[in-house]
Amino acid sequence: MERDSNTKTQVVLQGNEACAKGAVYAGCRFFAGYPITPSTEIIEMLSGEMQKAGGAFIQMEDEIGSACAIIGARWGGSKAMTATSGPGYTLMQEAIGFAAVTETPIVIVNVQRGGPSTGQPTLSSQQDIYQARYGSHGDYGIIVLAPSSVQEMYDFTVKAFDLAEQFRGPVILLADEVVGHMREKIEIFSGDRRVSSPKKKYAISPSTDFFKGANTLVEGQLHDEMGRRIGHMADKSGAFIEKITRKIEDNVDMIADVTTYCMEDADVAIVAWGSVARPSLNAVKKARGIKDDRILPKFRVVRDLVKRGVRETMHTDYSHLKVGLIKINTVWPFPEELLQQAAENVDTVIVPEMNIGKYCREIQRALPDKKVVPLPKCGGNIHTPKELLDKILEEVGVDE
Amino acid sequence: MNRLYEKYIKTESLPTLFCPGCGNGIIQYAAIEAFERLGIAEDIACVSGIGCSSWIPCYYKLDVMHTMHGRAIAFAEGLKLARPEKKIVVFTGDGDCVAIGGNHLVHAAARNIDLTVIMVNNYIYGMTGGQKSPTTPKGARTKTSPFGCIDQPIDSCKLVTSLGASYVARWTTAHPVQLEKAIADGISHKGFSFIEVLSQCPVQAGKNVYGEKEPSKIMEGYKKGTYIYKPQAGALTGDIPAPQDGKIPIGLLHYDPDASEYLQRVEERLKAEGVR
Amino acid sequence: MAEITIDKACCKGCNICLTACPKKIFVKSKKRNNYGTAMPDVKDPENCVGCRMCERLCPDGAIDVKGDRNQ
Structure with a gap:
């Protein structure tokens, strides 16, 4: 992560709190979520911090609604995030697929807990590794970051927003209960982070935010660069699927860490x-x-x-x-x-x-x-x- | 081609995928008439879910989000919170809104968040080929209720009114002028506006649900089977009226202009707490 | 006199306009629209009162009424 000249401070934070702080620093201005152990501290912290930073916060009625609301907010022009665990992450899968097919840059934090089903709400696991990659139906590419310390919870959250914007798609922060709940001394930044807008365009879908006069059509069906559906045309559809997968897989050298x-x-x-x-x-x-x-x-x-x-x-x-x-x-x-x-x-x-x-x-x-x-x-x-x-x-x- | 179509519709995407005689086209036109009348098309974005009616906004020359089945209201809430000054119109159907999306409808109505939800109620799942929906009348034979529907149909207007929606109207495709006014009023109203439109699906519901399969006769049936609710002064803030002599009440059923809107409440709290 | 046009590229032949018009200006015809189904024809447009119900009730935006008394 690029560290700029903004004020650096050392603080002792819990992993989930560090993630929340990282989101605010990364420019996230919308958070929608639903409480679930062991990720609840993120929504708790952002319920205040997000609005203090001039953004918006909403506690949604479920995780499905949360994932959908952040996609809606992103098209409104706000960088957006949600955080969840286990069953909540499963509920978000359809929206993750929607974000992938519409190429919406969003960040979803999964603080993994033991599964399947209700499983072990308070204990850690790494069982969602394949769900993070292949969770939603259909083929798509996705970036998944795995933090192993509180500092990385902070740094990788910031990085997740950058990657989401650069490659236009959902980015998953695949944490777990251990890093989510541990406390460590870390370095955080204050002030506004300077972000340069991505130079190369990786999206093949319409990518102009709403209310800019572009008549953007965000379409969950396979579509062309105007948002018009192409599902009835096999060759175009096949090319679309390859593009949204390969824009991630073929650029692994730019992403891999x-x-x-x-x-x-x-x-x-x-x-x-x-x-x-x-x-x-x-x-x-x-x-x-x-x-x-x-x-x-x-x-x-x-x-x-x-x-x-x-x-x-x-x-x-x-x-x-x-x-x-x-x-x-x-x-x-x-x-x-x-x-x-x-x-x-x-x-x-x-x-x-x-x-x-x-x-x-x-x-x-x-x-x-x-x-x-x-x-x-x-x-x-x-x-x-x-x-x-x-x-x-x-x-x-x-x-x- | 109609001149408003040329202004508001992506004519290169025509014809619409709606079957001949489908009510969606009538609602599509009523909404663009309302946009034209309000003159704020650049401040309007549309969100829809999945189903025939959710295709209505996809033809508009506006910013449009065609989202997931049942989740249109959740997407719209996110968009509204990100851009509070804009107007968001949600197009949804009876299955999309009340069945799979029921939870989001319930909570958006309870929040009284400033959205305009146009729910096209054709009493059937049309896109999948005519299965029973949460509004299918008792006894109606559909593809998934071959012995007659046994479920109590959900009155969505009653549902959202009981939760706190502040503008609730019901019209039919046989009342296009009133429908256009209701959509314009709903968009202007600051609060959760819910407009149910009784519509026809002549292909998948037809005789089994409406007793008619000719579009014009189904619409005639809507005129005969409804009565326009004429409240006494100040009576619009209470419960919605009940059916009379088997006729469904239509018109403006509930209107509370003073109900506190979600984003206003957020602003008030933030000001009171010294956050903003 | 109103000039009423029916776009045969848009008309799907649902016949709603036949009953929508209070003056019964639209009549069944043997003309075919682009989908091959029968589309209505306009008879006696001078009877048009300019209520625009046909425009509003046409589900496909096929009908345009120009030059009525409101214009």
Whole structure:
């Protein structure tokens, strides 16, 4: 994210609050939402902040209405966002498809919780990874960002608005309960953010906001550049579908963002996205003997772990493991090339996920010659560094 | 071609996809007459959902959003909140508005948000081929009620009035002059304006629902089966009138110009709290 | 005298105008519109009173009345 000259301040914020602050800084001036655990803090904070910033806020009657209202507001000229979790995100799928086909720039935050159905309202998961990409019926392209810290909740929210405007379409911020509810010290900006309007035009639908005399027709059917339906013409329809998919998939190099850590000499890589990247980073640091100054005070961690029935013992020696981390920040479009480059020199890739093992398939497809080991974990608890290192030990073995 | 059509309709998109004799075209014309009379077409945007009636605004030379089934009012609320100074007209049908979109109708009416909702009630799901809708009369045989409809039809005017809509009118396609005036008044009114238009679907409903299949005879039936409500002075703020001798009341049924509108309430609160 | 035109590209032959006109100016004819169905013809336009009900009730904007007493 480009940091401009606006005033920088350091604050301690919860992930959801950071997301709300990021939205206001990004220029979001309309929020519609419906309370749902664990994303409620976003709507709570924006119910005041949005109007203080001169924007509009409405608590809608459901998540469907919320997603629709932000699309309506965007055509009125306001950058708009909604935030939800689990079942609410499922309800929004039709509107996400509508935003994709009409090429409406909107941001939808999904603070993932355990599913399916009501599932585990207060616990975390990463089960919506494919729903974020393929949730709405039909074919379309979509950008999905996965924050793993409170700072990233802020930064990626800002980035989501920029990407939405640039590529004209919905952008999903795929957070989860862990990053949504944790508190960290972060840097935020105040003042008005300067945004330059995108140079290249990626939309093939009408894209002039309402009330500018353009007689814009926003049409949910497949349409031409005037908004007129083309659904009865197979060749034009096929070209339309390809265009709204490829404008994202073919520009993956402009969108993709992957962070690596200790990968220079690594034999084995942990590929993680979202909050699971946190214990993954810790595991790398532990194996490499790097002192971690970022984790919370020790007593807090121990207390939490004891409460969750986890006995964290780090007596095993992992120091011979040359582990690195590949953190995927833009989970969709899939950053295939960046991942291949980052994992070039490793033989084994561990993919920890708080789901039944989903994104690992995508990674195996991109890395056909590597040993890709899924490490799924369902139930609401995040992986511990020990679990990750033990798995690596199991896979790599003790050769020296 | 009609001269107002040339001014307000994208003539290159004609003919409309409506069947011969469909009431949607009459409502389409009444609305452009209302826009012409108000003279503020550049400040009007239209939003519609899914269904035959939701195709009405797609032919207008205006900013138009043809959205998802049932959600037109939700889209319109977002648009209105983003541009409070503009006028938003929603075109919707009985299934779109009362069945799948019932929740949004209920809450928009309760908010008394400044929208104009024109609900075309043809008592049937026309686009999908003639299935029962929430307004289909009891006993009517449709594709999905082969033994006669058993559900109590929903009186949408009564519903929105009970919730707080401040302008509620019902007209039919046989009353185009009054309908045009109602649309113009609804757009001018600051608050939730709900205009139900009893319309005909000669192709999918026809004899089974109206007892007639000729468009002109169905419209004749609307004239005979309705009575124009003539309230006593000041009686427009109460409940809406009941049917008399089996005749449906039409006309301006409920009007409360002093009811507080949603965006006004928002502004008042923000001022009172020192936010703006 | 009013000049009443029926656009055969717009008319779908629903015949609503036949009953809409209080002076019964529109009559059935053998003329075909662009869809191949019979479209109405105008008879005795001098009887037009300029009420414009035909314009308002034509679902396809096919009818235009010019030069009536209101213009």
